[in-house]
Amino acid sequence: MKEFIKLIEDEIKAAFKAAGFDEKYGSVTVSNRPDLCEFQCNGAMAAAKEYHKKPIDIATAVSEQLSDCSMFESVSAVMPGFLNLNVTGEAVATYANNMANTEGFGVEKAGNPRTVILDYGGPNVAKPLHVGHLRSAVIGESIKRLLRFMGHNVTGDIHMGDWGLQMGLIITELNERKPELVYFDDSYEGDYPKEAPFTISELEEIYPTASGKSKEDPAYKEKALLATAELQKGRRGYTALLEHILNVSVTDLKKNYDRLSVSFDLWKGERDADPFIPDMVEKMKADGFAYESDGALVVDVAEESDTKEIPPCMILKSDGAALYDTTDLATLIWRQNDYHPDQVAYVVDKRQELHFVQVFRCAKKTGIVPESCDLKFIGFGTMNGKDGKPFKTRDGGVMRLSSLLDEISEKMEAKIKEAGTMDDEEAKKTADIVALAAIKYGDLSNQPSKDYIFDVDRFISFEGNTGPYILYTIVRIKSIINKYIEAGNSMDDLTILTPDSDSAKSLLLSLTKFEGAVSGAAEEMLPNRLCAFIYELSNEINHFYHETRILAEEDEAKKKSYLAMLDLAKRVLEQSIDLLGFEAPEHM
RNA sequence: GUGGGCGUAGCGUAGCUGGAUAACGCAUCAGACUCCGACUCUGAAGACCACCGGUUCGAAUCCGGUCGUCCACACCA
Numbered sequence: 001m002k003e004f005i006k007l008i009e010d011e012i013k014a015a016f017k018a019a020g021f022d023e024k025y026g027s028v029t030v031s032n033r034p035d036l037c038e039f040q041c042n043g044a045m046a047a048a049k050e051y052h053k054k055p056i057d058i059a060t061a062v063s064e065q066l067s068d069c070s071m072f073e074s075v076s077a078v079m080p081g082f083l084n085l086n087v088t089g090e091a092v093a094t095y096a097n098n099m100a101n102t103e104g105f106g107v108e109k110a111g112n113p114r115t116v117i118l119d120y121g122g123p124n125v126a127k128p129l130h131v132g133h134l135r136s137a138v139i140g141e142s143i144k145r146l147l148r149f150m151g152h153n154v155t156g157d158i159h160m161g162d163w164g165l166q167m168g169l170i171i172t173e174l175n176e177r178k179p180e181l182v183y184f185d186d187s188y189e190g191d192y193p194k195e196a197p198f199t200i201s202e203l204e205e206i207y208p209t210a211s212g213k214s215k216e217d218p219a220y221k222e223k224a225l226l227a228t229a230e231l232q233k234g235r236r237g238y239t240a241l242l243e244h245i246l247n248v249s250v251t252d253l254k255k256n257y258d259r260l261s262v263s264f265d266l267w268k269g270e271r272d273a274d275p276f277i278p279d280m281v282e283k284m285k286a287d288g289f290a291y292e293s294d295g296a297l298v299v300d301v302a303e304e305s306d307t308k309e310i311p312p313c314m315i316l317k318s319d320g321a322a323l324y325d326t327t328d329l330a331t332l333i334w335r336q337n338d339y340h341p342d343q344v345a346y347v348v349d350k351r352q353e354l355h356f357v358q359v360f361r362c363a364k365k366t367g368i369v370p371e372s373c374d375l376k377f378i379g380f381g382t383m384n385g386k387d388g389k390p391f392k393t394r395d396g397g398v399m400r401l402s403s404l405l406d407e408i409s410e411k412m413e414a415k416i417k418e419a420g421t422m423d424d425e426e427a428k429k430t431a432d433i434v435a436l437a438a439i440k441y442g443d444l445s446n447q448p449s450k451d452y453i454f455d456v457d458r459f460i461s462f463e464g465n466t467g468p469y470i471l472y473t474i475v476r477i478k479s480i481i482n483k484y485i486e487a488g489n490s491m492d493d494l495t496i497l498t499p500d501s502d503s504a505k506s507l508l509l510s511l512t513k514f515e516g517a518v519s520g521a522a523e524e525m526l527p528n529r530l531c532a533f534i535y536e537l538s539n540e541i542n543h544f545y546h547e548t549r550i551l552a553e554e555d556e557a558k559k560k561s562y563l564a565m566l567d568l569a570k571r572v573l574e575q576s577i578d579l580l581g582f583e584a585p586e587h588m
Numbered sequence: 589g590u591g592g593g594c595g596u597a598g599c600g601u602a603g604c605u606g607g608a609u610a611a612c613g614c615a616u617c618a619g620a621c622u623c624c625g626a627c628u629c630u631g632a633a634g635a636c637c638a639c640c641g642g643u644u645c646g647a648a649u650c651c652g653g654u655c656g657u658c659c660a661c662a663c664c665a
Contacts, residue, residue: 033608042607045645055645080645082608124665161665270665296663308591309661317663324665350593354660381593382658419626446601449593451658453600462627464613465601472627480624520604532602535612546621546629587625 001106004095004512005030005039008071008085012041015065021047021058028085030513037076037084038509044081055081089498092508096496099511100568105575107515109151110522116154117335118144120347121257121264124161125249126170126207129256129401131391131454132349135380138443139527140347141262141581143378146522146530149579155339160253160269162246163327166207168228170245171238172220173210174198175227183237192237196244200252203245229321232274242271256402261436261581273330277322280330280368281315289366290315301361310354313362328359332368343374345525350379350449378525381451383443391454409435412460422587430585434468435460437582441467444580445531465535470577473538474584477570480550484563494564497557503544507565510540514572518579527580534576541569 013026025043044059059077066075073086099105120140214221231238284290295318360375385391393399413431442459446452462468499505517533553559
């Protein structure tokens with residue numbers, strides 16, 4: 001289905017043409033003066049220059065061409081040259097009925113579906129998820145769903161930090177604590193135990209301890225570096241330990257991401273890139289891209305058009321070890337081999353932008369990735385506390401993601417119990433659903449690239465532009481529909497009639513904007529666009545709801561029409577929040 | 589120092605490729621409803637869109653400059 005506004009635009013363009021002007025001036029936007037009209041076209045003012053005519057004369061000429069167009073209730077040319085448009089109720093109702101009866105609300109899939117690898121999540125193995133991981137997961141998940149909805153072929157990869165010094169540190173600390181473990185016995189040749197010699201909570205405590213020690217004690221750090229090197233060379237016992245660390249961590253990570261309704265198709269990590277590094281480095285040398293600088297191996301990525309100095313991309317440290325430039329490049333190798341993506345998009349902290357500029361340039365320059373492949377950096381801003389500074393716990397530490405979720409769920413549960421309309425078990429379940437929506441909506445309704453203030457009390461409020469407000473609107477419609485069905489009625493074969501009030505028409509007009517909102521959000525990779533849409537739609541629903549008695553309406557056809565509108569609105573909202581990555585409960 | 593982001597009512601934000609009275613929410617004040625499930629709805633008040641200049645018939649939006657603020661600037665990821 002063509003977007004509603006495009007249908008309008010077609011008419012306007014045809015009118016420009018018929019009046020003797022270029023149809024390029026016929027673009028239509030939603031009115032910024034709702035008190036005057038529903039849609040507007042400003043093209044006459046732009047056309048005035050080319051045709052050396054007064055804008056108002058052009059606008060008038062165009063409007064005359066539209067006098068018998070069935071789509072418009074009114075078309076008027078207004079000084080200095082605006083075209084103010086109002087559509088007929090029939091046109092909107094027809095469009096809404098088509099939406100209701102078409103798969104996916106008639107949203108047209110992307111004309112050229114892309115194969116996309118979406119890199120988001122980025123947790124570190126053996127470290128608990130903290131609030132810094134929230135945005136990548138939440139934004140990435142939504143972008144994945146949006147792109148899929150538009151017909152793109154998306155593979156989500158978590159890209160774990162599971163390689164390098166951090167692993168050496170853990171092994172070293174384990175060795176200190178439990179030297180008797182067979183993993184440290186070089187002469188041991190048997191099978192290693194299936195059971196990991198630690199739990200997730202031990203693991204989460206071991207890493208920071210080890211990290212602290214290595215900063216203070218050079219000898220300790222030396223050991224960790226050695227362990228890292230031996231691990232990377234494939235020492236049997238260490239490899240077995242790494243497997244344990246990964247298993248224990250991944251199990252825990254999955255649990256946490258499940259709770260966020262965030263999932264990944266691939267659980268790959270830096271380690272999976274490691275096998276590709278030696279050949280990659282050799283090829284870069286052989287092709288003359290990589291050279292030695294201060295003992296390190298680097299590739300120049302500066303370009304003439306740069307307004308600042310872009311440092312070279314470092315491939316190997318002076319001690320010969322790989323670093324994150326290296327693994328990110330090598331990761332692109334297997335992604336290229338296995339998927340031949342048209343696009344690889346990274347949802348990462350915007351502070352890493354320079355690093356990705358270097359990696360992207362280096363990948364293109366050295367031919368790891370073909371020119372045709374789009375490498376996209378989706379940098380997100382920092383999550384700040386109410387004081388405007390990075391979000392911390394009360395005592396200034398880094399807050400665990402699970403603690404944050406617990407805290408918000410508890411607050412929500414208390415709120416729900418206060419109303420006292422459901423039993424404890426359901427209250428708890430509902431609280432979890434609403435709390436997640438509150439957090440995700442609070443994040444996604446902001447532009448990804450901007451920093452934002454994480455204000456729990458505002459996010460969990462039922463009022464204003466919040467997740468709970470959206471959910472509440474859905475629940476309210478569900479409740480009406482349920483009542484209707486309980487009375488022995490059916491929701492099949494309902495038709496939306498020509499709107500009989502301003503609020504009904506506004507609601508329908510709002511619904512027609514769905515396609516523009518999703519496709520815009522998907523192509524720009526900006527979920528906040530979709531949030532703005534559902535907020536506006538929710539407002540229209542509540543406005544309509546407030547003015548209209550639905551179940552008490554005596555005219556059967558009207559009542560059915562109202563229900564059809566609400567049902568469509570509900571489905572559109574549910575589809576939208578699914579694309580944002582959360583859901584609505586049955587009751588609130 | 590170099591480069592980049594940001595600066596819109598008390599607070600939090602929206603303003604897409606420049607267009608008609610700068611939009612929304614919270615908080616404040618005043619009403620309506622209290623019925624289809626804690627709500628919702630209507631209205632009031634609140635902004636020299638950081639500052640200065642330029643382009644244009646027309647700038648929050650584009651271009652320069654100033655100030656403030658945050659961030660990044662090869663051997664940690």
